[in-house]
Amino acid sequence: MTVQQVPARLVFRIPATAVLGALLLAVAATPFAWAAPGLYAVYLVPVAVIVWVMRVRTTADRDKLVTRTLFGRHVLPWSDVRALRVSERSWVRAVVEDGKELPLPTVRTRHLPALALISGGRLDDPTEAPEPAGVPAAEPSEEDAD
Incomplete structure (x- = not known):
């Protein structure tokens, strides 16, 4: 593993x-x-x-997202992020607790798995297939142990 x-x-x-x-x-x-x-x-x-x-950039770590634009900087803790919204042009925006959307400069849809990884499980990875509800995970058999 x-x-x-x-x-x-x-x-x-x-x-x-x-x-x-x-x-x-x-x-x-x-x-x-x-x-x-x-x-x-x-x-x-x-x-x-x-x-x-x-x-212009977006920096993500385990605790927060930091967006920098030409004239400003915004720090957004992961606890304030409700979801990420993708626009028609593949721009990504963070939806915060009050429903406001904050753009994440230079972040595209291809970066979503990396954001999900660094968020520590706060965001779901959209590229992973969801596990079907009610189906138990397969247990390894004795033959697989060999």
Whole structure:
């Protein structure tokens, strides 16, 4: 029997290679930025993209979820999470006790099994088949012990 190791925390974030796209945007904007005085402000767009890529994330550990957006941070203990809701575009939102929904940046449906694992059983893994009600688990026979 294998023992499943649970990591101390999981971080869901935009890949850092996305910064390369922002740098390419800055290079492509250079002719436009130097075409007239004041247009160099166009460089603020790639800088904002880089800050966004480096800042936005969701961190999950055994005790809580921490979401960081461009301008804020929200700590959500697992005890406050009633459920997770998946939108049409595979975005995941946490439904809290008062029915309010909080978005979990960069978390997608493919991450739900990992969230269920790190939550310590507070969330169900949607990829596991539920056990039929009233059917006892199969006991190992003597032949299986050999």
